[in-house]
Amino acid sequence: MTQTSPDTLAVELCGVDKSFYGVKANDDVDFKLAQGEVHALLGENGAGKSTLCSILAGLYRPDSGDVFFEGEEVTFKNPKEALAAGVGMVYQHFRLVSNLTVAENFALGHPDTGVRLNQKQIHKEAKELGEKYDLPIDPAARIWQLSVGEQQRVEILKLLYRNVKILILDEPTAVLTPQEGQALFKTMRQMAAEGRSVIFVSHKLDEVKQVSDRVTVLRNGQTVGGVATADADIKELARMMVGRDLVLPTRDTTEDFGEVMFSVKDIHVPGDRGLEAVNGMSFDIRTGEIIGIAGVSGNGQRELAQGLVGLRTPTAGTVVLDGVDVTKQTVLQHIKAKLGYVPQSRLGMGLAPGLTTEENLAIKAYRSPPFSKGRRLVNSAFRTEGDRVVEEYDIRGVRPGLPIRLLSGGNLQKALVAREIEMEPKVLILRSPTRGLDVGATEQVRNLILKEQARGVAILLISEDLDELLALSDRLLVIFEGEIVGEMPADEATAERLGLLMSGQAEEVSS
Amino acid sequence: MSQRRFIVEPRGLVSWKVRLGVPVASVLAAFVVAGIFLFLTGVNPIEVYAEMLDAAFGTPRGISETLISSTPLILTGVAAAIAFKMLVWNIGGEGQFILGAIVASGVAIWLGDGLPSFVMIVIVIVAGGLGGAMWAAIAAIPRVYLGTNEIITTLMLNFIALALMNFLIFGSSSPWRDPEASMFPQGRPIPENARIPEFFFRLTGGIFIAIALAVFAWYLIGKTRWGFAVRIVGDSSETARYAGIGVARKILTVFLLSGAYAGFAGGLFVAGPVGALDPRSLDLGLGFTGIIVAALAGLHLLAIIPVAILMGALNNAGPSLQAIGVPTATVTMLQGAILIFAVAGEFFINNRIRRPDIEPDQKSEVVPVLEEVEPS
Numbered sequence: 001m002t003q004t005s006p007d008t009l010a011v012e013l014c015g016v017d018k019s020f021y022g023v024k025a026n027d028d029v030d031f032k033l034a035q036g037e038v039h040a041l042l043g044e045n046g047a048g049k050s051t052l053c054s055i056l057a058g059l060y061r062p063d064s065g066d067v068f069f070e071g072e073e074v075t076f077k078n079p080k081e082a083l084a085a086g087v088g089m090v091y092q093h094f095r096l097v098s099n100l101t102v103a104e105n106f107a108l109g110h111p112d113t114g115v116r117l118n119q120k121q122i123h124k125e126a127k128e129l130g131e132k133y134d135l136p137i138d139p140a141a142r143i144w145q146l147s148v149g150e151q152q153r154v155e156i157l158k159l160l161y162r163n164v165k166i167l168i169l170d171e172p173t174a175v176l177t178p179q180e181g182q183a184l185f186k187t188m189r190q191m192a193a194e195g196r197s198v199i200f201v202s203h204k205l206d207e208v209k210q211v212s213d214r215v216t217v218l219r220n221g222q223t224v225g226g227v228a229t230a231d232a233d234i235k236e237l238a239r240m241m242v243g244r245d246l247v248l249p250t251r252d253t254t255e256d257f258g259e260v261m262f263s264v265k266d267i268h269v270p271g272d273r274g275l276e277a278v279n280g281m282s283f284d285i286r287t288g289e290i291i292g293i294a295g296v297s298g299n300g301q302r303e304l305a306q307g308l309v310g311l312r313t314p315t316a317g318t319v320v321l322d323g324v325d326v327t328k329q330t331v332l333q334h335i336k337a338k339l340g341y342v343p344q345s346r347l348g349m350g351l352a353p354g355l356t357t358e359e360n361l362a363i364k365a366y367r368s369p370p371f372s373k374g375r376r377l378v379n380s381a382f383r384t385e386g387d388r389v390v391e392e393y394d395i396r397g398v399r400p401g402l403p404i405r406l407l408s409g410g411n412l413q414k415a416l417v418a419r420e421i422e423m424e425p426k427v428l429i430l431r432s433p434t435r436g437l438d439v440g441a442t443e444q445v446r447n448l449i450l451k452e453q454a455r456g457v458a459i460l461l462i463s464e465d466l467d468e469l470l471a472l473s474d475r476l477l478v479i480f481e482g483e484i485v486g487e488m489p490a491d492e493a494t495a496e497r498l499g500l501l502m503s504g505q506a507e508e509v510s511s
Numbered sequence: 512m513s514q515r516r517f518i519v520e521p522r523g524l525v526s527w528k529v530r531l532g533v534p535v536a537s538v539l540a541a542f543v544v545a546g547i548f549l550f551l552t553g554v555n556p557i558e559v560y561a562e563m564l565d566a567a568f569g570t571p572r573g574i575s576e577t578l579i580s581s582t583p584l585i586l587t588g589v590a591a592a593i594a595f596k597m598l599v600w601n602i603g604g605e606g607q608f609i610l611g612a613i614v615a616s617g618v619a620i621w622l623g624d625g626l627p628s629f630v631m632i633v634i635v636i637v638a639g640g641l642g643g644a645m646w647a648a649i650a651a652i653p654r655v656y657l658g659t660n661e662i663i664t665t666l667m668l669n670f671i672a673l674a675l676m677n678f679l680i681f682g683s684s685s686p687w688r689d690p691e692a693s694m695f696p697q698g699r700p701i702p703e704n705a706r707i708p709e710f711f712f713r714l715t716g717g718i719f720i721a722i723a724l725a726v727f728a729w730y731l732i733g734k735t736r737w738g739f740a741v742r743i744v745g746d747s748s749e750t751a752r753y754a755g756i757g758v759a760r761k762i763l764t765v766f767l768l769s770g771a772y773a774g775f776a777g778g779l780f781v782a783g784p785v786g787a788l789d790p791r792s793l794d795l796g797l798g799f800t801g802i803i804v805a806a807l808a809g810l811h812l813l814a815i816i817p818v819a820i821l822m823g824a825l826n827n828a829g830p831s832l833q834a835i836g837v838p839t840a841t842v843t844m845l846q847g848a849i850l851i852f853a854v855a856g857e858f859f860i861n862n863r864i865r866r867p868d869i870e871p872d873q874k875s876e877v878v879p880v881l882e883e884v885e886p887s
Contacts, residue, residue: 311752332755341753349753352746363743363754372736379734 009071010035010166010197011056011087016065018051025051026062027221033166038188038198040212040229042205042241044438048221049201050092053168056199057089058082080109088159089168094151096143102126102154103139106161129157133187148175148297156187167191168199173207177296178466178499185211203241205234217241242439249446250471251290251453251490257474258287261458262427267317267327269300269307277303279482280317285427285458290449292473292490293462294498300482301462302344305431308460309341310334322426335364340425340457342416344432346409350416353405357398358386361419393418394444410441417448428452429460434468446472466495480504519864529860534807537856538821541848549841559837566831567824575712579784581823583608585721586776587801588808588815589728590643594769596732596810597745599762603650603665604773605798606672607643611777613676613687614642616788619701619781620686628704635705636720636778643774644767646672651766655759661766673794680790687788698787707782717783722816724775728768729812741765773798800826803846807853809860822846 011033018026026048033039041049054060055067058076067074069085076082079089096105103122107113126139135153143151152172159167169188173181188198188211202208208215208229215232217224217240224240262285271277277300285291295301306312308319310331319327321337329337343349351360362371362382370381383400390398395414397407404415413433420428433449434442449472453459463469469476476493478486478501486501546556567577587604594601601607618638622631650664679687681696689699707715732738744751744761751758776797785792804822808814829842 310755330755331752335755343753345749348747349749352743352750354746355742359739359742362739363750366736366739372739375736377734377736377739 008035009033009068011070012068013052013055014066014068016052016055016067017063018048018055018060019063020051024221026055029065029218029221029223031216031223032226033197033199034214035165035197036192036195037213038192038200038211040208040215041199041201041218042203042208042215042237043218044203044241044440047218047241047438049218050170051221052218053089053170053199053201056082056166057087057168059089083109083162083164084111086163086165087168088162088164088166090152090155090159090170090172092170092174094155096151096154098144099142101140101142102137102146105143105154106139106158110162125161126157129160133157133160133190134183135187149177149180152176152184160191164196166197166199168201170201171203172200173202173204175297175464177503178495179503181207205237205241208237209234219243249443249450251450251474257289258456260284261287261322262460263318263320264308265318265320267304267307267319268315269303269312270315271300271303276315277482278307278314281479281482281484282317283477283484283487285460287426287456287458288453289475290453290459290461290473292469292476293460293479294466294469294476294502295462295464295479296502297464299479299502301431301464301479303482304479305341305343305429305462308429309339335423338424338426340420340423340428342413342420342428342430342433344435346412346416347405351404351412354403356386356401357390357395357404357407357415358382358400360404360415361386361389361422364419364423389415389418389422393448410437410444413437413441413445414448417445421448421452425452425457427458427460429462431462432464432468433461435463435465466498469493469498470495478502519862525860530809533856533860534809534853537852538807538849541845541852544852545841545845545848548844549837554835554837558835559832559841562831562835562837563825563828563842566828572712573827575714577820577824577827578714578718579823580826581820582717582721582783583776583780583797584800584804584819584822584826585725585816586772586779587798588804588819589725589801589812590769590772590776590798591802591805592808592810592812592815593728593732593765593772595805597741597762597765599654599766599769600662601647601650601665601766601769602662602802603647603668603770603798604801605796606665606669607646607770607773608777608780608798608801609669609672609676609793610646611639611643611774612781612785612788612793613672613679613777614645614774615639615778616687616698616701616781619705620699622702622705624702624704626704628706631702631705632707632782635701635782636775639776639778639781640771640774643777644771646774647767647770651763651770654766655763669798676788676790676793680788689787698789700787701781705782706786707779713784715783717779720779721776724772725812725816728772732812773801776801795826800846803850803853806850809857 009032013029013031016026016029017024029048029052031052041052043049051060055062058079058081061075074085076085097108100108103119103126104117106126107117107122123139126137130137135157137150137153137157143154146154152175156167172184176184188200191198200212212229214226215229215237216226217237219241265282266280267278268276268280269278281304283291293301303312307314310329310333314327317327318325321339324337326334326337347353352363359382362385365371366377370378370385372378393414395411395418397411404412407415417433430449434445437445449459461469461472470490470493473490476488476490476498477484478498480502481504485504542560549556549559566573568574587608590604590607591601615635615638619631619635622634646668650661650668653659653664654661679685680698687698689697707717709715732741740751740756741761743754743756744758748758780793781788800822804815804818808818825842825845829839832839832841
């Protein structure tokens, strides 16, 4: 299966450097990809995986170092050149035109596309390709009508339609249910069997172990090593990836819940297109309890969270916080009622990217002392409070006057969570709080959440990361198309069971 | 070998030296490039610049005239900057300026001689601000509640304002028109007690009022609770909504405030050197020049003051060039060149260029961002 003699190398990178903002994302990286293999690229966030792939795909050019493609030195000036040579990448954020059909997206940028589109021909080829790789799609469907998983299929098939020799998949399983992930792995093996090379980017060890032939591990922008997957064991890979043995914090199983603090009854929330995105959900959260909501992205999680914090007005149902009906109240009233919210998009909603860290830490609390006296801001309080929080929550990279957007993802999230905790919430709603964070930051954020639980905060954890949900939740709900389709205590939950429910398959009634 | 010769990368923390040095260099570069053009037309650029410097700052009277030209630019500059900071593209400073002048002179003529001068001056300036704010409201209200494009509406309102002023003076026998001017129509002089006293040649106390208003705007945005909320909205309206800030109202208020500042400029100009609704003195593009001032000052509300004085000096120096046989339009070219270089200079404020083999100075630069902004 794996051949490493030099003449069958599909790609070789030698001593590649790439810096952003003066920090090396890739530092003297070596990477060898053989023909016909599934090669996993393993590493924490910020380890340089995406940068490496983007260099291969022609999106970035290396500052120095050499790229060999089928034995020849190349410099791809742009993704188009890379694609013409046979290197294609499926990015984490899809590059599809959402108003066009699947077939039209196939034709877009294809060298054979002339002035007129031969829709029939493309439809036929797209359909055949989908059947061949067991990735069924409807060529006439418009992209915006498709689920995230289906859009990913379109991205992969689009590259196969271009007949690429090297496929780069950047964290493809992040948006899939476990079952969809398995189907993707089958396709990946099929492509490798045809002699194509697949680069599979992941930080999930079990997936890497399952699907790949070889693994290259990156850490802090450098290659730590490359091994045949069969020879590596999971613990060793983890150590290579993180640089130390690691234990992620999990919930305290000796539960001690209090009164119901947050009660949601039959809530309906409209989506962006006016249709109901949340369709009658009910649950209670007691003090000191963490309720997890599992589901594939786009099943109403965003609308649910926004409906609960006042950013969207529920059309029906009630939300009661500590005995007070807050259903129709404004965002500000929710904040004053001690509801904390960590949205999914850190720089898009949770933080003001261009303001400094100390200003961002005061974005909710600025209305009262110590941040303001009457109508006047107290600048010294911004500084002292900012310094204290930065110190206490170990937020790194902060400098006076520096816009917060220049912090790394983990530090952004620590700042965001810290600010919400500093408001001393009674209820805390978190969306994917450790998404995209490296293991160290994940550990810190999880600890913060568990500390709030111990303080008696009622916590709602809405996430697509099953590991996180299983590690932290006391009780799990599964959301599908805006409804709760399953509910179970954490002890009875498994990734498989949740995965089935998340994909909309109702559970058989077990006795 | 794929060694690259230069790397362009965003700066992390931008030091004040860069923030100040780049615009200064931009202005100098504009003068050099304009100088080349002057040279090609057969005049000695050094002679031209020397003449301009002398006209603008060489004599006490020149300095006085320069500051007179600068006074409205400070306010129209602030008007543009506070709107642009909020991503409100109010380019209607010109029209709001004119409406400020119309309302201010109208109120002054209507009130007549009865009131004490101090009270009168305050009323006239406030009336100017109200006029500007009203004119801005015509664009602001549909922008905030219906999502119309304020660039188009404010721009068109400029032409309407200009036509309105011309109608009041040339096209009708309105109260603004001087009945005693029989030969050529002109504005009726406002009562003497509405005029701000002159203290340094023709320079009035208006310059101090303009500076005070600019400092007040800076204080309002930078030092108050309201200003902090405004800055949050300007940085990210989604984040502001998330933090419980009423975004629509904030945008509306800032839009009206922007109009008011342009209107203050109109009021001050009428109560200062002009003394009447005089189209020939008011139709000078002072609202548009305010946009250049704001851009060159990097939207910094205090930096606007020196930048406005520079632009005022250029405006003031223009006519003197005719004496040495150079067209006044040279000044327009210079202002255009300065704007282009200032906008291009932005790139060097936010990015730096280095050789790949030279390591960046780690002390002044920080941390990468490797995370994309995701949709909420």
